[in-house]
Amino acid sequence: DSGVTQTPKHLITATGQRVTLRCSPRSGDLSVYWYQQSLDQGLQFLIQYYNGEERAKGNILERFSAQQFPDLHSELNLSSLELGDSALYFCASSPRTSGGVQETQYFGPGTRLLVL
């Protein structure tokens, strides 16, 4: 158990809908990262927040957005969902140091999203 929690575990929804995925980082971790794992794209970095502020962006679509709250939990919002958004979404957190190359990212169990 990494200490990172994600809810819900599974989510089934329809095209055009909007969903919110939630992540609670390990106690004391200030950085939260979001990743998408799909069959055709593999594991891809989406976005990072550090202590409430956006720090880095990866291959995140404009239909997707995220935020980190004062209690450090984070939410990933996916809107106007398409069939291709079906994937496993991981959240990871890392220790207090920000941007340090040596810091380890600890992954949550993921949320499996199925868009029908």
Add this chain to the structure above:
Amino acid sequence: AQSVTQLDSHVSVSEGTPVLLRCNYSSSYSPSLFWYVQHPNKGLQLLLKYTSAATLVKGINGFEAEFKKSETSFHLTKPSAHMSDAAEYFCVVRSTGRRALTFGSGTRLQVQP
């Protein structure tokens, strides 16, 4: 730019025999390298990491990896495979100044009884 190539998408070994999962990386700066494992329907677990200290890195569950700068490789090995090692393994790179991890495409390890 940074990238990772896992040379085998699928590796099959017999229980008790050695495991070798191959990884080559490309990085503009001194990288940190990681191996993560993903068991079926589970999240990602860190096996080991290299961060410019010793080139031979020992991880959990008997795995180790050797950083070879001249070959830009970071292969994962284990002397004796166990049935519980069957999983997907990801080689991951992170360069100085970059916050995100870049994942390889994964190697699925199958362990035959």
